[in-house]
Amino acid sequence: MTEQLTPSDPVRIGGHRLLARLGAGGMGVVYLGRAETGELAAVKVIRPEYAAETDFRARFRREAAAARRVRSPWVVPVTGADPEAEAPWLATAFVPGPALAEAVARCGPLPERGTRILGKILARALAAVHAAGLVHRDVKPGNVLLAVDGPRLIDFGIARSPEETALTSPDAVVGTPGFLAPEQAQGREVGPAADVFALGCVLAYAATGRPPFGTGAVDALLYRTVHDDPDLAEVPDGVRDVVLRCLAKDPAARPTAAELDEALVEDAPEGTAEWLPDEVVRLIADRSAATLALPDIDATAATAPEPGRAAGRRRFLALGAGGAVLLAAGGGAALWAGLRDDGSPGPAARRWILGVQADLSGPQQAAGRAQERGVRLAVEQFNARERRPFEVEAVVADDRGDPAEAERAARRLAADRDVLAVVGSTGDKTTGAALGPYDERRVPQLTVSSAQGVYGTASRRSLLQTVPTYGTTSLPAALMLKAAGVRRLGMVIDRAAGEFAWEEGHLAYRTVGLVEIEVHPRVVPRSAASPVAVLADLLDWEPDAVYYAGGPRRGADLARGLADRGFTGVRILGYPAAGPEFTARAGAAADGWEVYAPYIDPGAKPVAKFAAAFRERYGRAPGRWAAEAYDVTRMVLDRLTEAAGGGGRPARAELFELLAKGTYRGLVREYAFQDGYLQGVEMFHYRAADGRFGYAGPADTGE
Incomplete structure (x- = not known):
């Protein structure tokens, strides 16, 4: 919770306008501040009297350096620091959520699954800390913040490399009693294993609401930590064994953070809070x-x-x-x-540029090329108008389907002040990688084919998804299954395909359940050679239908496996797997598979004129996603025209606001947004036959 600033508090620290107090202790104050970019930050400021102490300033300097070395979405990043200032300060990204300690105290212990997911994500955070050559040394419920897109590990105030000499006296205990390892309680040298022990204590606390070595006087806590067994009687069975391994007295007997990540086999839905109880989500x-x-x-x-x-x-x-x-x-x-993005005057001497970021030479180059050509066609048609209010230039960046190159491409486009918006990128990973650079410069980013619901911990301040998310494909599928009289659905979620398969399969599982169809889910681990391994169990359950969420190659293996076992029920394939690779590898076993996809068939009547113009311009029929990119580009040009009529060239943020709040009827669908997500679930039905997926018309979505 925040508190009002006092008259003695500064107005600004290190370029941050201070807004409120987040907390205060004997050594300093933590403020809520806003940087010049508009970002919120937690600004820790050390009191001047302590800053005068050489040892204390050295500790603070080490804290800033240590925190900067860690690279993980689950560790709150440092955004600025000045250990040499008169009042040294350190700023980190602000997480507007409660600490785990507060959440458990107010809402009760986490359920078993929630505890496993918490442990898995925090294990990844610690793995990053240890990979940086550090030991956190104070992993506790108060240093775990819960946010809408996952937990964060904070506070590197006593972190240091294992070989570094402590700044405290040899017999002093560094850490929080009740959440520290035996070797730490005894003042001995500690390594990464001490953090794993502390994480075990945190998980026991999350699952029961009590520390595993009880509460009370510090001396009693330290004694029990060193000599007694932990009290894990109330820890759920699915967590107890892992916690017990973490709480081994011998550091060598504990798992590493990476091993703990592997041991906690729960699929962590990164970027969401759905694994937390409703009460905690409401608190967040x-x-x-x-x-x-x-x-x-x-x-x-x-x-x-x-x-x-x-x-x-x-x-x-x-x-x-x-x-x-x-x-x-x-x-x-x-x-x-x-206003303008850079404070410069109006459009007289500036170009109007629409950026295009796409995979033009990587694994998704067919979709990327189709999108690029769709954008170019829309821009060329606009520029051909006799009474156009301005002329637009399309500038294209090929990110090759590589996240690192996608980030570089995004930074290049965003740095060009004449780029007003960007269409792209093609894939999920490249879209997520580009999100940060576009957010920083407030460049509207409109993704045509990336349907992921979340992109890790990245914000969505400038992103508009013009495609329904993966989970929405399940709505027409559920309605079709209900109409077909299906009562039992076997769901195969293939983790080898990546995040989209989990997102699609998980939401399909929930959606199909809403139409009173019993679902038997089977998750195929990434390490499994083939999803065929789950077929025996799946078919023993005698399903009427099978739904596969995964990739094309392994999906084809599943299709052949079902055919070999004589399964003739309804078969639904998640649309990312639907394509030539699936039909070629599956052969005759591909026939009959149903697909619900957000892209329209280029031969469909609503896009006939577009397809003719595309064929005339490029000498070939448009591919998947070309019509959607054409639609999105025309929407951007429509909003730019609107802005030009009301006062000239818009700022990027103004254009984003026009796009986000408006409604545009394109050839493929209606585009309207809420919180950056497309509203409406217009989908299209395809069915595999004779080695290809044929168009079966618009999907029934119940609207």
Whole structure:
């Protein structure tokens, strides 16, 4: 929870406008601050009297250096620091959620599955800490924050390399009694195994609401930690063995963080909070809303605005994946319309550029090329108008389907101040990699074919998904299964295909259950040679239908396996697997498989004129996703035209707002958004026959 600033608190620290207090202790104060970019940060400021102590300043300097060395989405990153300032400070990304300690105290222990997922994600966080050559040394419920897109490990105040000399006296205990290892309790040298022990204590606490060595006086806690067995009687069976291994007295007997990640076999739904109880999710949401509902800070700023910039400029703050977007810091619409991304004047001497980021030479190059050509066709048609208000240039970046190259391409496009928006990228991983650079520069990013619901811990302040997410494919599938009289569905979720398969399969499982069809899910581990391994168990259950969420090659193996066993029931294939690779590998076993996809067939009547123009321009029929890219580009051009009529060239953030709040009827579907997600679930039905997927018309989505 936040507290108001006191009269003695500073107004700014290190470029951060301070908004509230997050907490205070004997050594310093932690503030909620806003950087000049508009991002919120937790700013830890050391009191001047302690900063004068050489040892204390050295410890703080080490904390900043240690935190910067860790690279993990589950460790709160450092965004700035100045250990040499008169009042040393350290800023980290702000997580507007409660600590695990508060969540358990207010809402009760986590369920078994939630505890496993918490452990798995925190094990990954510790693996990153240890890979950086550090030991955290204070893993406890108070240093685990729960956010809308997953937990975060915080506070490297006492982290150090194992070989470094402690800054405290030899017999001092560093850490939190009740959540530290025996060797730590005895003041001996500690390594990564001490963090694993502490994580075991955290998981026991999360599962029961009590530390495994009880509570009470510090001396008693330390004695029990060193000599007694932990009390794990109330820890669920599915967690107890793993926790017991973590709490081994001998450090060598404990698993490493990476081994703990492997031992906790629960699939961690990264980027969501669905694994937490409803009460905790509500607490996170309430805390986020309360924290981000901040006053207009520009109106109270003590310093004058920079030349060329108005004090009322808006800032956009996102709560996380799928969260509501809040507008903090006001300003009239007319003022906002007059602002520019870089404070420069209007459009007279500047180009109007639409960026295109796509996989043009990598694993998804067919879709990437189709999208690029769809964008170019729309731009060329716009520029051919006699009374066009401006001329648009398409600038293309090939990210080759590689996340590292995608991030570099995004930074290049975003750095060009004339790029007003970007269509792309083609795949999920490249879209996620590009998200940060576009967010930083407020470049509207419109993905045509990336249907992932969340992108790790990345924010969505500038992203518009113009395609239904993977889970929505299950709605027409569920309606079809119900109409076909299916009562028992075998669900195969193949983890080897990546995040989309889990997302698609998990949501399909829930959706199909809503139409009163019994579902028998089978998750195929990444390490399994083939999904055929689960068929014996699946068919023993005698399903009427089978749904496969995974990739084309292994999906084809499953199709052949079902055919070999004489299965003739309804078969549904997740659309990412539907293509030539599946039909070629499956052969005759591919016939009859049903697919529900968000892309329209190029021969469908609604896109006939587009297909003819495409064929005339490029000498071939359009491929998948070309019509959708054409639609999205025309939507952007429509909004740019609207902005030009009302005052000239728009700022990027203004264009994003026009896109996000408007509705546009394209050739393929209607485009309207909520929190960056496409509203509506228009889908298309395909059926495999004679070695190809034939178009069967628009899917029934119940609308």
